[in-house]
Amino acid sequence: xxxxxxxxxxxxxxxxxxxxxxxxxxxxxxxxxxxxxxxxxxxxxxxxxxxxxxxxxxxxxxxxxxxxxxxxxxxxxxxxxxxxxxxxxxxxxxxxxxxxxxxxxxxxxxxxxxxxxxxxxxxxxxxxxxxxxxxxxxxxxxxxxxxxxxxxxxxxxxxxxxxxxxxxxxxxxxxxxxxxxxxxxxxxxxxxxxxxxxxxxxxxxxxxxxxxxxxxxxxxxxxxxxxxxxxxxxxxxxxxxxxxxxxxxxxxxxxxxxxxxxxxxxxxxxxxxxxxxxxxxxxxxxxxxxxxxxxxxxxxxxxxxxxxxxxxxxxxxxxxxxxxxxxxxxxxxxxxxxxxxxxxxxxxxxxxxxxxxxxxxxxxxxxxxxxxxxxxxx
Amino acid sequence: xxxxxxxxxxxxxxxxxxxxxxxxxxxxxxxxxxxxxxxxxxxxxxxxxxxxxxxxxxxxxxxxxxxxxxxxxxxxxxxxxxxxxxxxxxxxxxxxxxxxxxxxxxxxxxxxxxxxxxxxxxxxxxxxxxxxxxxxxxxxxxxxxxxxxxxxxxxxxxxxxxxxxxxxxxxxxxxxxxxxxxxxxxxxxxxxxxxxxxxxxxxxxxxxxxxxxxxxxxxxxxxxxxxxxxxxxxxxxxxxxxxxxxxxxxxxxxxxxxxxxxxxxxxxxxxxxxxxxxxxxxxxxxxxxxxxxxxxxxxxxxxxxxxxxxxxxxxxxxxxxxxxxxxxxxxxxxxxxxxxxxxxxxxxxxxxxxxxxxxxxxxxxxxxxxxxxxxxxxxxxxxxxxxxxxxxxxxxxxxxxxxxxxxxxxxxxxxxxxxxxxxxxxxxxxxxxxxxxxxxxxxxxxxxxxxxxxxxxxxxxxxxxxxxxxxxxxxxxxxxxxxxxxxxxxxxxxxxxxxxxxxxxxxxxxxxxxxxx
Numbered sequence: 001x002x003x004x005x006x007x008x009x010x011x012x013x014x015x016x017x018x019x020x021x022x023x024x025x026x027x028x029x030x031x032x033x034x035x036x037x038x039x040x041x042x043x044x045x046x047x048x049x050x051x052x053x054x055x056x057x058x059x060x061x062x063x064x065x066x067x068x069x070x071x072x073x074x075x076x077x078x079x080x081x082x083x084x085x086x087x088x089x090x091x092x093x094x095x096x097x098x099x100x101x102x103x104x105x106x107x108x109x110x111x112x113x114x115x116x117x118x119x120x121x122x123x124x125x126x127x128x129x130x131x132x133x134x135x136x137x138x139x140x141x142x143x144x145x146x147x148x149x150x151x152x153x154x155x156x157x158x159x160x161x162x163x164x165x166x167x168x169x170x171x172x173x174x175x176x177x178x179x180x181x182x183x184x185x186x187x188x189x190x191x192x193x194x195x196x197x198x199x200x201x202x203x204x205x206x207x208x209x210x211x212x213x214x215x216x217x218x219x220x221x222x223x224x225x226x227x228x229x230x231x232x233x234x235x236x237x238x239x240x241x242x243x244x245x246x247x248x249x250x251x252x253x254x255x256x257x258x259x260x261x262x263x264x265x266x267x268x269x270x271x272x273x274x275x276x277x278x279x280x281x282x283x284x285x286x287x288x289x290x291x292x293x294x295x296x297x298x299x300x301x302x303x304x305x306x307x308x309x310x311x312x313x314x315x316x317x318x319x320x321x322x323x324x325x326x327x328x329x330x331x332x333x334x335x336x337x338x339x340x341x342x343x344x345x346x347x348x349x350x351x352x353x354x355x356x357x358x359x360x361x362x363x364x365x366x367x368x369x370x371x372x373x374x375x376x377x378x
Numbered sequence: 379x380x381x382x383x384x385x386x387x388x389x390x391x392x393x394x395x396x397x398x399x400x401x402x403x404x405x406x407x408x409x410x411x412x413x414x415x416x417x418x419x420x421x422x423x424x425x426x427x428x429x430x431x432x433x434x435x436x437x438x439x440x441x442x443x444x445x446x447x448x449x450x451x452x453x454x455x456x457x458x459x460x461x462x463x464x465x466x467x468x469x470x471x472x473x474x475x476x477x478x479x480x481x482x483x484x485x486x487x488x489x490x491x492x493x494x495x496x497x498x499x500x501x502x503x504x505x506x507x508x509x510x511x512x513x514x515x516x517x518x519x520x521x522x523x524x525x526x527x528x529x530x531x532x533x534x535x536x537x538x539x540x541x542x543x544x545x546x547x548x549x550x551x552x553x554x555x556x557x558x559x560x561x562x563x564x565x566x567x568x569x570x571x572x573x574x575x576x577x578x579x580x581x582x583x584x585x586x587x588x589x590x591x592x593x594x595x596x597x598x599x600x601x602x603x604x605x606x607x608x609x610x611x612x613x614x615x616x617x618x619x620x621x622x623x624x625x626x627x628x629x630x631x632x633x634x635x636x637x638x639x640x641x642x643x644x645x646x647x648x649x650x651x652x653x654x655x656x657x658x659x660x661x662x663x664x665x666x667x668x669x670x671x672x673x674x675x676x677x678x679x680x681x682x683x684x685x686x687x688x689x690x691x692x693x694x695x696x697x698x699x700x701x702x703x704x705x706x707x708x709x710x711x712x713x714x715x716x717x718x719x720x721x722x723x724x725x726x727x728x729x730x731x732x733x734x735x736x737x738x739x740x741x742x743x744x745x746x747x748x749x750x751x752x753x754x755x756x757x758x759x760x761x762x763x764x765x766x767x768x769x770x771x772x773x774x775x776x777x778x779x780x781x782x783x784x785x786x787x788x789x790x791x792x793x794x795x796x797x798x799x800x801x802x803x804x805x806x807x808x809x810x811x812x813x814x815x816x817x818x819x820x821x822x823x824x825x826x827x828x829x830x831x832x833x834x835x836x837x838x839x840x841x842x843x844x845x846x847x848x849x850x851x852x853x854x855x856x857x858x859x860x861x862x863x864x865x866x867x868x869x870x871x872x873x874x875x876x877x878x879x880x881x882x883x884x885x886x887x888x889x890x891x892x893x894x895x
Contacts, residue, residue: 061596061598062610063610063611064610065420065421065608065610065613065614065617066613066614066617067419067420067421067422067446067613067616067617068420068421068610068613069421070421071420071421071422072421176421177423178423178424180423180508180511181511181697181698226423228423228512229423229424229512300565300566300567300568300569301568303568303569304568324566325387325388325391325564325565325566326566326567326568328383328384328567329384329387329388329566332381332384333384339388339391339392342388343388343389343392346385346388362381362735363381363385365735366381366382366384366385366735367385369382369731369734369735370382370385370386370728370731372731373401373727373728373730373731374398374401374727374728
């Protein structure tokens with residue numbers, strides 16, 4: 001028998017539904033928690049995680065407010081308005097180059113076709129023309145790039161790529177969180193920087209394929225966000241070097257998602273389809289067992305971004321994983337795999353393993369001090 | 379995170395109920411505090427959507443903005459908030475008292491009360507800061523004039539938000555931080571940021587464990603988020619109403635939609651309002667720590683100072699700190715952190731236990747004392763020793779070897795004014811040093827020499843109670859010996875490295891006209 005193609009296995013796991021796109025957000029989430037095989041496989045297979053989590057009883061509570069959506073779109077439209085006039089004027093001030101005018105190629109769709117593969121081909125074609133020296137003043141709006149992530153092709157869409165400025169091209173990210181007196185929210189800026197790093201890595205590969213030197217994509221990117229309390233765009237070049245190294249390192253060590261599926265039992269499935277009568281072809285129990293067969297690496301920070309997190313939290317709680325109480329608790333319990341073991345070591349019902357002797361002694365001292373100095377239930 | 383907190387978290391998780399982290403309350407609770415629960419419009423920098431505020435649990439005031447994108451309505455919101463907050467601030471400016479401070483000592487005045495703003499979470503503090511920033515630089519005349527109370531509100535909010543960076547300050551506090559400082563739950567700090575879930579662990583409803591109640595509390599349909607971010611699902615409802623408000627035909631239809639918006643916003647805010655007052659009640663039930671009043675006195679003095687600044691020049695805080703101001707603030711901040719940490723330990727044996735664990739404190743029982751001990755002064759010069767120095771000695775028995783070495787100066791929370799020096803530490807034998815199970819031995823003895831804190835007496839006998847008695851349990855620590863931070867030069871002498879003497883910030887026309895859209 002011929003060995004199965006890995007893509008086939010991932011597609012089979014997903015079932016007949018069309019795959020969810022692989023976005024920069026998913027890549028940064030994966031690099032934030034690279035040990036999580038569960039997310040790696042579900043994303044690689046293009047499974048609708050929100051629907052999956054709902055089916056197994058943990059409806060995710062993410063959603064975007066219509067107000068935020070409107071605001072984000074309005075701001076992006078404003079920056080892109082009039083052939084990226086605002087972008088060009090920001091480039092003039094931020095990069096101190098006499099930019100007079102630039103042409104714009106909007107790649108949101110190609111002749112009415114917005115299929116990612118089509119847009120990616122057109123992006124590549126334009127890059128090749130730039131390489132040939134034909135289109136030196138061309139800003140690419142919403143270029144579509146491809147990147148191989150854990151054995152699967154991801155389509156990525158930076159907001160824009162500038163024309164050649166001083167020999168370099170700059171990725172542009174437009175975000176709607178404000179920069180107040182020159183300071184933006186650090187967490188959201190960090191997320192934008194991570195996504196920009198993913199985009200720059202994909203751009204460099206595209207440049208390489210087009211015959212352009214990859215280092216022509218600058219290791220800085222232009223972050224554009226609203227200034228203070230207004231709608232006026234404010235831009236700053238941000239350094240990406242550290243983030244580029246980090247993302248590249250994580251991308252390199254991501255195990256091929258297809259390899260991760262090898263531990264799954266043969267009948268595992270994440271098929272969320274419904275039959276003609278409208279009932280799911282796989283019941284919650286089957287889905288639950290398949291998800292459970294994938295190893296997760298839950299930490300409380302997952303709650304802020306992963307659709308599966310509440311399922312994983314429940315699982316971690318049942319297993320008594322110290323990490324579910326936060327990294328502080330986990331770091332305080334080196335070599336102790338379960339909160340039950342830790343409690344047993346404290347009250348003496350569990351004999352410490354030799355390598356646990358030291359931490360067990362410390363825990364007992366801490367517990368004794370707590371009791372002596374008046375700690376107790378509220 | 380300290381190991382004591384980890385133990386508390388583990389036990390809370392196992393019991394399904396929060397565990398105490400302190401034996402006393404370490405923050406002041408003003409009577410009454412000003413409770414402020416802001417809601418912001420999603421996706422905007424600082425667009426107020428609604429707020430519930432007030433000083434009386436039974437009388438919350440609801441402020442709403444029916445058209446959150448309308449600039450004039452935002453300023454109307456700021457005016458309404460000012461109408462609530464500014465009278466509260468003014469009330470605190472009633473009575474004052476005289477106290478002595480400074481080098482050299484001088485008499486100063488401070489108000490006997492100070493305002494205290496309580497918000498649900500750290501997001502509430504950030505919102506307060508931004509609301510202050512967006513209103514304090516406005517002008518009350520000219521083309522973009524706002525009501526005079528708006529910039530005043532902005533200055534007070536900015537001032538309060540600046541105080542919130544200081545750990546000992548009780549001027550602007552978040553309920554989640556306050557409760558989290560006093561209780562450990564069986565969940566992570568990420569989950570503790572949710573006020574309803576945190577309170578569920580501390581004070582679960584009857585018939586439920588804290589763990590169960592916390593899970594239920596996470597459901598936004600049961601417990602709306604405590605702001606400033608709103609539940610995206612709620613935003614969908616609201617968005618339809620806001621659109622309807624904008625397109626309403628006629629005043630009556632508009633007024634009806636306005637009332638519907640108000641009712642919706644009330645459902646989002648009222649549960650958090652109740653949680654805030656429940657939290658206040660729980661915290662009030664804890665006895666205050668010994669230094670709480672002293673730190674509150676500092677808050678009152680700072681409030682008095684800022685109030686008189688507003689009476690005099692009234693200039694708003696600049697967009698950015700001047701270098702000299704920033705350096706001064708950083709020094710104060712470092713000082714405040716060290717002082718607060720050690721005061722907390724002195725006030726609370728359960729906090730001190732963390733330092734016992736880390737080897738910065740130890741506890742023992744007095745087994746011997748020489749209350750009349752006098753030693754020769756001068757130290758071997760031969761000529762000096764006439765008067766002698768009054769240096770009583772106590773001997774402390776401990777189970778473990780005291781982690782602090784011979785010759786070190788230590789203090790005891792029970793007699794903070796009394797300096798003590800560890801003279802010798804003796805191993806009483808029986809404990810095999812290779813055996814890590816140290817408790818089996820006879821323990822250790824430490825001779826501790828005391829100086830000062832005898833009610834001004836320089837020779838025996840010391841007043842009763844000033845020297846520890848036999849059988850008394852005592853804790854000694856290296857904490858609490860502040861090194862006053864280096865004096866920074868006056869503003870007028872600011873060196874060129876810090877930009878020279880700072881110029882006071884005058885808001886520009888550009889500031890006043892800044893769009894808020």
